[in-house]
Amino acid sequence: MNSKYHHSCINCGGLNTDERNERGLPCEVCLLEESPSDIYRALLERKTLKEYRFYHDFWNEYEDFRSFFKKKFRKDLTGYQRLWAKRIVQGKSFTMVAPTGVGKTTFGMMTALWLARKGKKSALVFPTVALVKQTLERLQKFSDGKVKILGFYSSMKKEEKEKFEKSFEEDDYHILVFSTQFVSKNREKLSQKRFDFVFVDDVDAVLKASRNIDTLLMMVGIPEEIIRKAFSTIKQGKIYERPKSLKPGILVVSSATAKPRGIRPLLFRDLLNFTVGRLVSVARNITHVRISSRSKEKLIELLEIFRDGILIFAQTEEEGKELYEYLKRFKFNVGETWSEFEKNFEDFKVGKINILIGVQAYYGKLTRGVDLPERIKYVIFWGTPSMRFSLEFDRAPRFVLARVLKEMGLIKAQENPDVEELRKIAKEHLSQKEFVEKIKEIFRGVVVKDEDLELIIPDVYTYIQASGRSSRILNGVLVKGVSVIFEEDEEIFESLKTRLLLIAEEEIIEEAEANWKELVHEVEESRKRIEGELTDTSKSLLIIVESPTKAETLSRFLGRASSRKERNIIVHEAVTGEGVILFTATRGHVYDLVTKGGIHGVEEEDGKFVPVYNSLKRCRDCGYQFTEDRDECPVCSSKNIDDKTETLRALREISLEADEILVATDPDVEGEKISWDVTQYLLPATRSLRRIEMHEITRYGFKKARESVRFVDFNLVKAQIVRRVQDRWIGFELSGKLQKRFGRSNLSAGRVQSTVLGWIVEREEEYKKSEKDFTLLVLENGVNLEVEGKIADDVVTVVELQEVEEERNPLPPYTTSSALSEISQKLRLGVQEVMDILQDLFEKGFITYHRTDSTRISLEGQNVARTYLRKIGKEDIFMGRSWSTEGAHEAIRPVKPIDARELEEMVEEGLIADLTKKHLRVYELIFNRFLASQSAAVKVKKQIVTVDVDGKRIGIEQIVEILRDGWNLFVPLTVSPRFEHRNYKIKEKSFTKNTPFLSLLRLLLWKK
Ligand SMILES: [Zn+2]
């Protein structure tokens, strides 16, 4: 390529060429040499060394840490530890988000020892005395005697305590080891001390007393005054900006198990740039199988295959007891959990018991309290976990009553009457039967049992929680589990299945598709791997997208645990089977052509065009965007400027942390250009940077994208550059002319606007020429006719009539243009609004990428249609069509077999957030159009009729009967009344002049 980027020189922050950036070189002003063996030395010799020192020092320090660790611990850093070490080296505080067994405590100890060599002080905080003692022993073993290690625990001898007191008072230590209790008892003293590194092993224990938070902050050198100020700012719901001069020590905490309470933990966010994370790893590998009858024989058969490590969840204690007795009769080694949980659990743990039976409940002991993935391999559900609600007027729950009355307009959306009031209103307006009918109408995707007056909502979270007992990351290995659900009720089962797919992206297969032997084998093999010495394969990955919503959605799907603030951007962190994944966003384009110099930002050098880019700046007050380097807005003079240089710097710093960087901006030329610009800035600092394309923001889309990692595609980047330069040139030149012509300075015409403008003018002329008179007729059989000219007759005569059978094929799925024109017309929304909604639906993980001119449907896409049709019992009309075979792009389609009604229901239930009614209506159109495109042709009976009116012959073709349903189930066809051989009276007659319709859309759609 051939372009220049301002601020991209890694050393001086000045202008550099893409060619030098690509090779990792600073600009020519900093360094003339083309291929120095050591950039750092070369800069040093030339006396131009500036920021490059930071990167050089960083790698040096990191390597020093790593070799120190290796020497002491005789093992290399794990992938998790590499990430943490790189943060320590940069002086960052953070939450250690990681499963157990990856060496958190070891890392804390090694960091303290490494820092001690530099004369720095550390404090290590543990929840129990046993851990304090154990750590002290290990530290002594690893240290070479030069490090002063001081520990405190309550059972120390008197003289030991005295010795401790003395050294503690005199600050005579490098590393201090104590318990959480010690923190609470010595707040005053600890607050006076200053540590370079504080390590908290069990953050839950520390957070129990919120005052401990202040103590920890003061221990890393944040003055009480600042903490007070920050807290009062946070209390007002605002974000506190830490003074730049403040350079606190490092605070590292383990991830919490409970959600931190209150707003005090937010002090960590504003003062140390991290949130206390909670490990909610969604990394699991479970095969879900459904058995469609509650057959005890089948259960016995399965237990004989599984043999050991089995949890069974019954719906009620009674049912559980019955199963328990039954299994005992068959001599199974089974234990129950309602009366003797502790004992039976211990027996299960050591293998004396093979099967544990419990009751399904979200907070149940067996659902949550058990963490034994090495033992638990199989989870069996005797019936779907569900919430059951009575629908009798006097017992129906509040949310059901309120929902029905709101939908019926009997109470207002904002109103919140108490439950008795709701019952009264319901009884006044409805009979019990009508009430149940209404519920069936309103609550979709749930089950209403008429005969028992019962509403059943599958409890997907309990199902996820309980089945998850069988699979999680253990010593860096993701162990496999199997979950079997015995459920005969199709409706309840389908409802659970849909929810599981939406929330966890996991599918349930039917018994016939399951190979039990193979499953058992996989389960056992994955557990064998955790036993022996394992070579660590964990790593850290940084994913850069352009939209914060996208980063948010993706990190949520992959189990977001914690978030960090890096300069002006947010980085989310998730733990998966392969390690840590960091997600962050560029927030759109980062660079644009400069406006000054060259020909509108393009210089000419040796007959070549060289575009010059500068970072984008946006005024936070008036929204104006510019590229010039100035600290105030050229329009409103505000100094509140959001400069993308800051974002790029943040990205460059984070890129140091990760083992691998993948830029996952949108899969089109704009996305490619953003990724190229980001690459410009990051390449001199890190080499392992690649590009992936995500066509849907789902776990599946991410997995798929990872299979084809590539370099930035220069052809796509060039296409964007040419387009942008063209825009600029034509736009500027045309704007100049417009301005001259109209004497106004604020007129501008981009390339696109200008072309469209010309085209519109032309079209309008043609359209005017086509202006004619029409008569609209409504016949006695209800058929509408539009006839050219003024009609005087009062009857039309059928002169010819023919009926034919015909197969009609569906339209292809939406592309961007067909979606925009049709959706905006059908829903009466502006084109821009539809585009924004499509963007939202894409970024939130509901549809595939919406900027596409392809009608292609992948096999996965076809499968979405098939699954949905099977779900609604219409698999017979499924007809997979790929429509086009070219390119990686697809048409716009839903990513999951979930229709708009189901989606709406889940929004109501709070399972998914922030989708407005408009989003749902747009989604519905996309869904239906897509489903139609994957459904069989419709067989229709068509009438071809010729009628005579005023001596004119008019041909009519219309569908009069549907002979066989197909895609019309999703996009209905109009069926018109039949004609016979006779005269028809004209019931209504109106004259219109087909006047030019100036809406842009109408013009766009109008064809000659
Ligand atoms: Zn430079």
Ligand SMILES: [Zn+2]
């Ligand atoms: Zn402004």
